[in-house]
Amino acid sequence: MPIERGKLSVIISVEKLTKKFKNLIAVNQISFEVHEGEIFGFLGPNGAGKTTTINMICTLLSPTSGKAVLNGHNITKERNQVRQCIGLVFQDPSLDDWLTAKENLEFHALIYNIKRKTAKKRIDQILEIVELKDRKNDLVLNFSGGMKRRLEIARGLIHYPKVLFLDEPTLGLDPQTRNKVWEYIKDLKERENITIFLTTHYMDEAENCDRISIIDMGKIIAIDTPENLKKKVMGDIITVETTDNKSLSKEIENKYGKNVFFYDNKIQFEVDDSERFIPQFIRESKEDILSISARKPTLDDVFLSLTGKKIRDESASTMDGMRKMIRVRRMRR
Amino acid sequence: MIRDLKGIYIIWLRDIKRFFRDKARLITGIARPSFYLFILGSGLSSAFGMFGGRGGDWYMDFVYPGILGMIIIFTSLFSAVSIVWDREFGFLKEILVAPISRTSIVIGKALSGSTLSLFQGIIMLFFAPLLRIQLNFFMIIKICLLILLTSFALTSFGILIASRMRTMQGFHMIMNFIIMPMFFLSGAMFPLKDLPKWLEYLVNINPLSYSIDAIRYVMLEDKIFLAHPLLINISVISIFAVTMITLAIFVFNITD
Known part of the structure; x- marks a missing residue:
């Protein structure tokens, strides 16, 4: 700059x-x-x-x-x-x-x-x-x-x-x-x-x-x-859960040309305008949709789209736990 | 330069404050010398008394400077534990990132260890009248200077080891490994005359022998106790002190 x-x-x-x-x-x-x-x-x-x-x-x-x-x-x-x-x-x-x-x-x-x-x-x-x-x-x-x-x-x-x-x-x-x-x-x-x-x-x-x-x-x-x-992640984040995630993800990739990420048995992808996208998506989807949600992007999504992975929450929380234990021990002394 | 002196003073002051604040350390610091002197000293002198003659009383006089030396070696070497302790509890980072030189940190620590050691030594000197050892003012000054010099050397030695140690356990293991032979081979418990050759050799390479010899001579003013001339004793301790503090400064200055 x-x-x-x-x-x-x-x-x-x-x-x-x-x-x-x-x-x-x-x-x-x-x-x-x-x-x-x-x-x-x-x-x-x-x-x-x-x-x-x-x-x-x-x-x-x-x-x-x-x-x-x-x-x-x-x-x-x-x-x-x-x-x-x-x-x-x-x-x-x-x-x-x-x-x-x-x-x-x-x-x-x-x-x-x-x-x-x-x-x-x-x-x-x-x-x-x-x-x-x-x-x-x-x-x-x-x-x-x-x-x-x-x-x-x-x-x-x-x-x-x-x-x-x-x-x-x-x-x-x-x-x-x-x-x-x-x-x-x-x-x-x-x-x-x-x-x-x-x-x-x-x-x-x-x-x-x-x-x-x-x-x-x-x-x-x-x-x-x-x-x-956050702007680098265009539009909104859609999270969908269906009975057959694999075939739905193929459908999304072919039909809408979106990159999808899997996590927690759910599919996640970005769209520009979620309000109009969701009704159409539900109408046209071949799979049974169990749940669907849309939200504004967070930095978590930025990290995901930049690196292809989530910030490793799990390892972070166990580390936290360990540190806390060490702190408790120190306080006792 | 003034900055470095100030740094030395701050590091020293904190260690002293901490020592006098920690009641447990203070009490053991006072109690330990008396235990050694009265239990170990009395026990051993009655053992010598069994062999007849004046052996018992004589030994109590003899062993008193030795036990003083023991207190010095323990206090000095273990005072360096504060570096390992600070590392484990994070405070060392606060010191390392401060705008003072590593050299002043090492000197500050060496001086605080020596001060604490001198403090314990002085407590020990209060017991002298009980053993009917007469100490005049000049003797006390001389003894204190010898204690300071010896402690400075030993604390520097401790810092040298502590600066590369990451855990308390490791430090204690190594220290016990060093302290025991150093103490037993120092002539604290037995006279340095007419020893077997191999033992004499080991005693002679131990710098602590020279300071105990010197303290004993100043205290008892009896030449039969003197294994080396006083000048040699003081020179050896001084060389040991300079070598140790130089090495400690060098090692502590290495950054990862």
Whole structure:
């Protein structure tokens, strides 16, 4: 988008970034740009390479090849400058349970070279935003998962970063807390005027972003606004269930020239105008239709039409379960 | 440079805060030295007493610096566990992604381990009057400096191992494997004179022998206990300390 480039300044630019582990290419020659002040989402299944990419940009991992520049600083040559202008919320908890909320933030402020006086004000201000001010002298040990996550977001902001990275910020949280976390994220973007770079495997969450990059098997397969990505899936999504899916799918492909996907014993395909299509389809269908529905496309459908598969929900949920178990164990200690 | 010093201070401060906050660690930290001294020490000296003469009292004097050394080796080497612990609980990432050098992280950790070790050593020194060991102010200062130097070396050694460890279990296994021989071959429990040749050889390559020898000499001011000249003792510990901290910094600086 060369026209937009003049208007928006680029804060992160990534060129052919690659990370190889022993016999696995986790991130394969990816290139993209993040604009100042936007919420940029990395969407993809577990193991797609999201965290590896973030870890490289955040200087925790060295890239095998390629280049990335953040706020004018090269991520391999100017590590400390890069670190100073980013805030991070990791996928797994990273607080010191044996310190109080306030002490965790003070540690962070000191290590990022913030003057004590400024730090004091800043800590109070940020604790207020994430609604933890009345718990500031409690040990983190006694915090719930949602509170810990909020404290981590607060911590990531103490040193006035240019970019805040959130790696799966809502993983393992209940739906209400997830919504709350999203409210904070949006609110913070407005107040602090920062760029937010987040990863998620939840489609519904990705729709909160200004722009999304869809990543799978270490490669970027699409990058655009949620609306534009949804437009790539033309029209509406029809889901049909019949007694004989195979023969119906052939019928749809031959007669209407549509690509069909199978899942859950159902057939799914796209049409331009579902209101007019459905009555005609039912009239002309040779098979018995058990159920039929039409809906607007979601990012899930985008992912499906781009990769030919659904975001692996199953593996995602078992991973979630495992993480939760680990968290419970940690909290007990 | 100032940034690095500040980094060292912050890392150090957190470890110290955590130690004094964790009541269980604090209590065991105080209780363990007294157990070793009074149960092990008394038991062994009455065993020596059985052989007649002054053996028993003499041994209690002798073993006291040894047990001090034991406390130092345990505290220092195990204080490096905080790195493995932080890795397992995620806090290490917060430190690694901060704009301070890896070198200052290692030095901060080495200093916090040494401080905790010195703290335990000082608790141990409070028992000296009970054993009728007379310590004056200068002796105490000298002993504290020796404890600091030894602990710094040992904590660095611990960090060197911890920086490549991914699990607590692994760290504990390796540590026990190292601590036991190191302690038994240090001359903490027996004098370093007239040993069988193979044992003498093993004792001589153990850097801890030199610091226990030095502490014992300063404490008891009796040359019959001195296996090596004091200057040699201090040089060996210093070389060990510099080597270990350099290696620890080098290994910790390797990024994946």
